[in-house]
Amino acid sequence: MHTQPMRGTSAARLRSLFARLHGVGPLLGLALICIAGALLNSDFATFDNGMNVLTRTAFIGIIAVGMCFVIISGGIDLSVGSMAALIAGLVILSMNQAGSWGFPPLLCVALGMLVAVVLGGVFGLAHGLLITRGRIEPFIVTLGTLGVFRAFLTYFSNGGAITLDNDLSDAYAPVYYADLFGIQCPVWVFAVVALLGGLLLNRTAYGRYVQAIGSNEQVARYAAVSVDRVKVVTYMLLGVCVGVATLLYVPRLGSASPTTGLLWELEAIAAVIVGGTALKGGSGTVFGTVIGAILLSVIGNVLNLTSIISVYLNAAVQGFVIIAVAFLQRRK
Amino acid sequence: MGLSVGFRSVVKEFGPVRVLHDVSFDLAAGHVYGLIGENGAGKSTLMKILGGYQPATSGDILIDGEARHFASSRDSEALGIVLIHQEFNLAEDLSIAQNIFLGHEKRRGWWLDDAAMRAETARVLKLVGLNRDPNTPVRRLIVAEKQLVEIAKALARRARLLIMDEPTATLTPGETEALFRLMDRLRADGTTIIYISHKLDEIERSTEEVIVMRDGRFVARSPTADISRQRMANLMVGRELSDLFPPKDPAPAGGVPRLLVQNLTVPGWAADIGFAVAAGEILGFAGLVGAGRTELFEGLLGLRPRTVGRVEIDGSAVRIGSPREAAAHGLTYLSEDRKGKGLHVAFGLKENLTLMALERYARPWLRPGAERAALQGAVRAFGIRAGSLDAVAGSLSGGNQQKLGLAKVLHLEPKIVVLDEPTRGVDIGAKRDIYLLIQALARGGRAVVVISSELMELVGLCHRVAVMRGGRIEATLGAEQLSEEELIAYATNARH
Numbered sequence: 099m100h101t102q103p104m105r106g107t108s109a110a111r112l113r114s115l116f117a118r119l120h121g122v123g124p125l126l127g128l129a130l131i132c133i134a135g136a137l138l139n140s141d142f143a144t145f146d147n148g149m150n151v152l153t154r155t156a157f158i159g160i161i162a163v164g165m166c167f168v169i170i171s172g173g174i175d176l177s178v179g180s181m182a183a184l185i186a187g188l189v190i191l192s193m194n195q196a197g198s199w200g201f202p203p204l205l206c207v208a209l210g211m212l213v214a215v216v217l218g219g220v221f222g223l224a225h226g227l228l229i230t231r232g233r234i235e236p237f238i239v240t241l242g243t244l245g246v247f248r249a250f251l252t253y254f255s256n257g258g259a260i261t262l263d264n265d266l267s268d269a270y271a272p273v274y275y276a277d278l279f280g281i282q283c284p285v286w287v288f289a290v291v292a293l294l295g296g297l298l299l300n301r302t303a304y305g306r307y308v309q310a311i312g313s314n315e316q317v318a319r320y321a322a323v324s325v326d327r328v329k330v331v332t333y334m335l336l337g338v339c340v341g342v343a344t345l346l347y348v349p350r351l352g353s354a355s356p357t358t359g360l361l362w363e364l365e366a367i368a369a370v371i372v373g374g375t376a377l378k379g380g381s382g383t384v385f386g387t388v389i390g391a392i393l394l395s396v397i398g399n400v401l402n403l404t405s406i407i408s409v410y411l412n413a414a415v416q417g418f419v420i421i422a423v424a425f426l427q428r429r430k
Numbered sequence: 431m432g433l434s435v436g437f438r439s440v441v442k443e444f445g446p447v448r449v450l451h452d453v454s455f456d457l458a459a460g461h462v463y464g465l466i467g468e469n470g471a472g473k474s475t476l477m478k479i480l481g482g483y484q485p486a487t488s489g490d491i492l493i494d495g496e497a498r499h500f501a502s503s504r505d506s507e508a509l510g511i512v513l514i515h516q517e518f519n520l521a522e523d524l525s526i527a528q529n530i531f532l533g534h535e536k537r538r539g540w541w542l543d544d545a546a547m548r549a550e551t552a553r554v555l556k557l558v559g560l561n562r563d564p565n566t567p568v569r570r571l572i573v574a575e576k577q578l579v580e581i582a583k584a585l586a587r588r589a590r591l592l593i594m595d596e597p598t599a600t601l602t603p604g605e606t607e608a609l610f611r612l613m614d615r616l617r618a619d620g621t622t623i624i625y626i627s628h629k630l631d632e633i634e635r636s637t638e639e640v641i642v643m644r645d646g647r648f649v650a651r652s653p654t655a656d657i658s659r660q661r662m663a664n665l666m667v668g669r670e671l672s673d674l675f676p677p678k679d680p681a682p683a684g685g686v687p688r689l690l691v692q693n694l695t696v697p698g699w700a701a702d703i704g705f706a707v708a709a710g711e712i713l714g715f716a717g718l719v720g721a722g723r724t725e726l727f728e729g730l731l732g733l734r735p736r737t738v739g740r741v742e743i744d745g746s747a748v749r750i751g752s753p754r755e756a757a758a759h760g761l762t763y764l765s766e767d768r769k770g771k772g773l774h775v776a777f778g779l780k781e782n783l784t785l786m787a788l789e790r791y792a793r794p795w796l797r798p799g800a801e802r803a804a805l806q807g808a809v810r811a812f813g814i815r816a817g818s819l820d821a822v823a824g825s826l827s828g829g830n831q832q833k834l835g836l837a838k839v840l841h842l843e844p845k846i847v848v849l850d851e852p853t854r855g856v857d858i859g860a861k862r863d864i865y866l867l868i869q870a871l872a873r874g875g876r877a878v879v880v881i882s883s884e885l886m887e888l889v890g891l892c893h894r895v896a897v898m899r900g901g902r903i904e905a906t907l908g909a910e911q912l913s914e915e916e917l918i919a920y921a922t923n924a925r926h
Contacts, residue, residue, distance in 0.1 A: 297795070300796075301795040301796045302792055302794060302795060302796060303788040303789055303791070303792040303796065305796075306781065306785070306788055306796065307788070309777075309781075310774060310777070310781075310785055313774045313776055313777060314770075314774050314775075314776075316770055316771045317770070317771055317772065317773060317774050318774075318785070319733070319753065319771075320733070320753055320763065320765050320771045320772065321753070321785045321786045321838070322752075322753040322754040322756065322757035322762070322786050322842075323754070323785070324752070324754050380776060381776070
């Protein structure tokens with residue numbers, strides 16, 4: 099090949115500038131919406147409001163980090179909202195059960211948190227095995243469990259709500275409401291999960307394998323990558339993320355009902371896509387996903403604080419943003 | 431009747447890079463022209479301009495004396511110019527007949543005329559010698575059969591100027607011979623043919639005149655009968671080309687084989703195969719497409735369902751159920767399908783290079799610096815030419831992609847390497863580099879298996895060659911019996 103190295107030419111510099119802009123696109127969008135929000139309502143740009151938004155983002159954000167791995171590996175998980183609901187229900191039931199055995203409240207809470215993470219991992223394992231060993235499309239598997247998880251929650255709750263006992267609720271509350279340096283607990287967890295996710299994706303062999311499988315599964319298989327094992331781990335990772343998000347969410351309301359976690363799967367997937375990850379897999383970033391999640395909840399927040407567009411149209415605005423982002427990021 | 435073509439000062443630039451410099455030459459109607467040059471010489475780009483797939487930056491193309499500017503391949507196809515790509519343009523899930531008529535469907539009123547399309551497809555498949563039902567989904571075809579479908583597609587379009595870019599890269603000698611007979615017939619009908627190939631023996635066999643390009647420029651033309659292969663090669667590389675193959679090392683003495691395989695059966699492809707390779711030995715596998723060579727080794731690695739009697743490495747029995755287990759035992763495989771199974775074309779060079787040995791770079795965090803150093807080492811050792819070390823693999827030329835693929839399967843420092851079509855679609859200069867590399871691998875005590883459809887390559891490189899036919903090893907020929915004629919005879923059952 100006789101292509102000359104392209105350094106130094108102005109066209110190449112312009113192109114690399116665009117490539118870099120491409121990467122910061124979601125960040126730029128977030129900045130623009132924040133500026134608009136600050137101009138429209140003086141309450142927007144306050145620390146309290148910022149923390150409020152970030153705390154609400156944490157649940158979807160943590161799930162989106164796990165979702166990011168699944169989508170980059172070329173898969174999808176539609177069940178995360180239902181999974182969160184079922185985990186929330188089972189966590190409350192098991193904590194109430196432990197409480198009725200006379201366990202101290204703090205032990206009950208620890209037990210419940212452990213149950214959340216383990217259940218997430220087990221559900222993810224089931225997904226992974228059905229997809230790899232069972233050779234069923236991830237879309238189908240998780241469409242099935244989407245129904246299964248929520249139906250079981252509805253069954254356990256008898257169509258109503260499962261409520262955490264009062265003394266347990268008090269012991270559990272700090273997991274959601276406590277703060278460190280003025281920042282609420284879920285935000286810290288979100289930050290840690292995002293940081294770990296970024297490291298895992300970019301700086302470990304596992305993360306490279308995830309990208310390799312999403313980019314071309316055959317090539318990865320021929321290159322001696324244990325494709326099945328990596329995929330199973332990816333779904334387990336997402337399950338654990340759902341578990342973590344749920345254990346942060348439960349103390350907020352102290353109950354689980356058939357509407358818990360409704361449409362979370364769409365919000366998580368949207369955050370990943372808005373963050374610049376291709377739905378067909380292969381490449382994407384955790385950072386982009388985090389920005390995507392924040393961007394989507396800031397939109398809702400701005401609509402809440404201003405009266406230009408009805409807050410009932412929140413989902414419509416988010417939908418337009420998703421389509422617009424996909425439009426800007428399309429490649430030839 | 432065929433078309434005549436004139437190129438007038440054709441220039442093509444991709445951004446700042448000029449890939450065609452002022453190319454001018456004429457082709458008369460109804461003749462077969464060979465167009466040769468190394469990878470990157472600009473042959474494919476020039477043909478894509480002629481086929482309407484890319485616009486020229488400046489210059490004219492005259493068709494039958496009239497200047498034409500094609501906005502798309504549809505425009506050029508309307509005149510009867512058909513380009514058969516090096517890379518296939520087939521919709522995998524459609525049938526052969528649906529692919530052949532894609533965009534040109536026959537209709538009867540509002541409805542598709544499937545019967546007519548199937549009949550026409552059957553006719554052109556017969557012409558190219560592909561014995562398949564027109565309703566077969568393309569996904570089920572192997573690479574060589576897809577190539578034949580591409581050629582059949584051109585025939586169905588009733589080409590008056592047929593451009594074939596490396597059509598035989600994936601074909602076996604028998605299929606290649608059938609293609610040449612077809613070309614003779616087309617020429618007799620008056621079709622103009624431009625034939626691009628790296629295989630100079632094919633150029634010699636099938637063309638009337640040779641045109642040589644180098645570095646984006648027209649270099650020379652000559653009636654094929656008046657030019658030797660040696661001269662063609664020299665014109666292509668622009669320097670004297672010494673012997674293509676390094677002198678062979680003596681075959682290693684017996685002893686415990688590095689790799690011993692017994693009773694390996696891959697249902698539908700290979701039955702009860704056994705062979706052994708010694709350390710320092712290069713064992714070739716010859717055979718027609720469909721003889722089961724690739725499938726045999728994919729089976730050995732556990733990439734296909736198979737049953738295996740016994741596999742020994744250095745005398746001890748091993749179990750190989752996946753490429754990962756094979757790699758753990760020091761056995762790696764370079765696939766014939768570079769884009770589909772060999773390289774991540776959208777990945778960077780270093781990510782491709784280190785993928786098989788990635789655990790070595792993780793402790794537990796990956797070290798980009800070490801990966802980069804490894805890439806710099808591989809670029810030097812394998813002579814990979816890339817514009818930038820940060821380029822993606824897909825931006826490299828075919829030859830350099832192949833070298834990267836070799837570097838990748840060797841990065842694990844395996845004891846045994848299986849190289850499937852290691853020089854497919856690679857220019858002569860890169861071929862020689864790869865031959866030297868293969869010899870160096872054997873010298874370093876590795877057992878090397880080379881699967882190839884280029885018989886000259888097997889004869890020039892291997893200590894022994896196993897010839898497969900219909901899923902069985904017909905014969906294993908030692909160095910003293912090796913010749914292209916012998917190999918063809920066993921591969922086609924002419925000898926018994």
